[in-house]
Amino acid sequence: MALYLTVLISVLNQIGLKGSKMLIALHALELKADPVAIGVLIATYAVFPLMLAVYAGRLTDRIGVRWPMLCGSLGMTAGLLVPVAWPTIAALFAAAAMLGTANIFFHVSCHNLVGSIDGAGSRTSNFGTFSLGGSVSGMLGPVLVGFMVDRAGYSWTFVTLASIVTLPGFVLLLYPRFIPAKVESRRDPEAGGVRELLADRALRNTLITSGLIITALDLFNFYMPIYGRSLGLQATAIGWIIGMQAAAAFVVRLWMPRLAQRYGEARVLTWSLLMAGLTYLLFPVFEQPLVMGAVSFLLGLGLGCGQPLSTVLTYNHSPPGRIGEALGMRLAVNKFTQVSVPILFGSLSTAFGIYPVFWSNAVLLLVGGALIARGQERSPARGIDEAGAK
Numbered sequence: 001m002a003l004y005l006t007v008l009i010s011v012l013n014q015i016g017l018k019g020s021k022m023l024i025a026l027h028a029l030e031l032k033a034d035p036v037a038i039g040v041l042i043a044t045y046a047v048f049p050l051m052l053a054v055y056a057g058r059l060t061d062r063i064g065v066r067w068p069m070l071c072g073s074l075g076m077t078a079g080l081l082v083p084v085a086w087p088t089i090a091a092l093f094a095a096a097a098m099l100g101t102a103n104i105f106f107h108v109s110c111h112n113l114v115g116s117i118d119g120a121g122s123r124t125s126n127f128g129t130f131s132l133g134g135s136v137s138g139m140l141g142p143v144l145v146g147f148m149v150d151r152a153g154y155s156w157t158f159v160t161l162a163s164i165v166t167l168p169g170f171v172l173l174l175y176p177r178f179i180p181a182k183v184e185s186r187r188d189p190e191a192g193g194v195r196e197l198l199a200d201r202a203l204r205n206t207l208i209t210s211g212l213i214i215t216a217l218d219l220f221n222f223y224m225p226i227y228g229r230s231l232g233l234q235a236t237a238i239g240w241i242i243g244m245q246a247a248a249a250f251v252v253r254l255w256m257p258r259l260a261q262r263y264g265e266a267r268v269l270t271w272s273l274l275m276a277g278l279t280y281l282l283f284p285v286f287e288q289p290l291v292m293g294a295v296s297f298l299l300g301l302g303l304g305c306g307q308p309l310s311t312v313l314t315y316n317h318s319p320p321g322r323i324g325e326a327l328g329m330r331l332a333v334n335k336f337t338q339v340s341v342p343i344l345f346g347s348l349s350t351a352f353g354i355y356p357v358f359w360s361n362a363v364l365l366l367v368g369g370a371l372i373a374r375g376q377e378r379s380p381a382r383g384i385d386e387a388g389a390k
Helices: 001-032 035-063 068-085 089-116 121-154 156-172 194-199 201-230 235-261 265-280 289-305 306-317 323-352 355-378 383-387
Strands: none
Touching: 001 035, 001 068, 001 089, 001 121, 001 156, 001 201, 001 235, 035 068, 035 089, 035 201, 035 306, 035 323, 068 089, 089 121, 089 194, 089 289, 121 156, 121 235, 194 201, 194 323, 194 383, 201 235, 201 265, 201 289, 201 323, 201 355, 235 265, 235 306, 265 289, 265 306, 265 355, 289 306, 306 323, 355 383
């Protein structure tokens, strides 16, 4: 029951976060922002989380997950209301910074909690279930935003998302036993710093993989609205195209535990990256909304396993008693790519148009998948059973 309740409040939280990314991108276009400004705006989501991710992980190891989740939920509510009061580009930057910072505490706490439920033997299954909730929110957020923007405008859409992300905070306030006050480690913690974590080859490869996956997802969520607007598509159509990626992720994640059990987490993750890279090459080729939705669905099939499997591998390769710190390190790597890549790609799109953004990301995914496959041949990743026994 604890797993499903955690998934529920995470879905509500992520509807706000994922919906906000499309909403802020569309609002920035409405306010005449250029691609470079939008690239910086994308990066703003990750600036403070980059600095705070490891701290957030250590915090959950020390005090538990409830209070970081509570503060994260309420902080996101405040961030979504900023553009309502001040509908300017500066307000969008402030909202992005607040949303990214608040979410990092909620996000790493959820991962730490899910990974601890029912022991190592259920970890891949638990993260698979948790990732299904992420797919639901990834579909509902953009579809809701597209519908609301076309019919009620930007301010009411921000208010609607703020109302949704407030609900987890109220649940955590009114029902303090909803989740454990602290997730206890069954082993004594090991000493060491960030360098020690990065020295672990298997963990380091997993962190790089995770960064590539997050980059692919974020660039799609932000640049698909730009590409769609350039084709004259309405927000509703853009929302459905983005939502198809999440719908496909939901489908593939239903099979993820079986695929991981049969082929291994690392191998499935490698094929996911390669498939997503090939799919990214197709986006600039098509302009019809239905065809773009189909390509988006293929992308979701490729990236759908990426996030939960990279989280499982991070959890499995983490030192005893430092799971939250390792998960925070994973998010720090993700945020580094979210800061650097959008700015680079924003400048690229200004100089050469939107198409190279998709093509460059395709190359990153294909090269990353090839490198991971090569590294796996040299040093196979530890499986769940080994991780549980260490």
